[in-house]
Amino acid sequence: MSHLLLLFVTFFKIGLFTIGGGYAMIPLIREEVIGRGWLSAQSLTDFIAVSESTPGPFAVNIATFVGFDTAGLAGALCSTLGVILPSFLIILFVAKFFLTFSKNRWVQAAMGGIRPVVLGLIVGAAYSIASGILVIGSYSGFASLLSIVDWKAVIICVVCCVMQFKFKVKAIPLIGSAAAMGLLLYGVAPLIGW
């Protein structure tokens, strides 16, 4: 099998067998990509960190990266197409079905139970991200509270909450402001001795 086709098939498989998105796919990616010798374990770890610093879905990012790294632009196109195609085809099918039956009494009943659960999941996602970013150490008594919290991140998060809830700042300018605060607090502040 030519390398391009292999890239397409491999990432098609990764796209197809990932349920729940993003980081749920890392074990499968590790197995396929490192197993085939396309990437070293170290570059994969580096790339996961880089992917957090670039926009876009993680799955698409890693597919593009591996494709480009091993076969240039054509490789990037093949692996990216491979990873998005399963989503695209499955959702096309599901959307057709769902939009046809969305007024059905049983579909409505099921969605009545699902919607509050999804809200809980969204709050859960915010909590997981917050606990990963704001808390940087482990709890060892009340006195440790001050040192295990990343206060700079807390400040940015609180300022963003105020901007959003009080001043109704939209998402894109908010992301820009958060980036500026990151530069200021993590980059400039240490330089001037904070």
Place this chain on the structure above:
Amino acid sequence: MEKTDQMKKIRSLFLTFLRIGAFTFGGGYAMIPLIEQETVERTHWIEHEDVLDIIAIAESTPGVIAINTATFVGYKVAGFWGSVAATLGVTIPSLVIICLISLFFEQFVALKWVSYAFAGIRAGVIALILGAAVKLSKYTKRNALNISLLVIAFVLSALFGINAILLILGGLVFGLIWFGLLKKNEKEAAK
């Protein structure tokens, strides 16, 4: 006339999802606030209620959540070509940016200032996701039942690490029994 209208919608879907793709940091859920603002509030393509349904479907079907969401919204707004436009739109920023980064990967990893900016963005994303949850909750009735379901889902997912798909399935079975079989206040189920 109708044809140009359709073309306009497709072009607009592409551009909107291009913007969403370029500004989504940190995966699936971070996309929700942007979806809310771009497809509900700005363009009125879909309703607030639809957002929860779309997330439930995107989360419980195989594939990349961001792509699932784009395909679904695109299809709902403008059929097959709408889904193609939205999916390509959300993918292209990643593709372009990652190809550029691959060329300078080692230098990029070493760029301290980029990582500072993104540490800031990640903290800001928490606020954004919370904001989306607050907004979406306005379109679900605030009764004891819904609040208990929300809290149970939160605790099980965030604190006990129970898989999201299992929880959605749980909600589905509960909804079918409670609203469907027992026919408890059907109006509530519709909201």
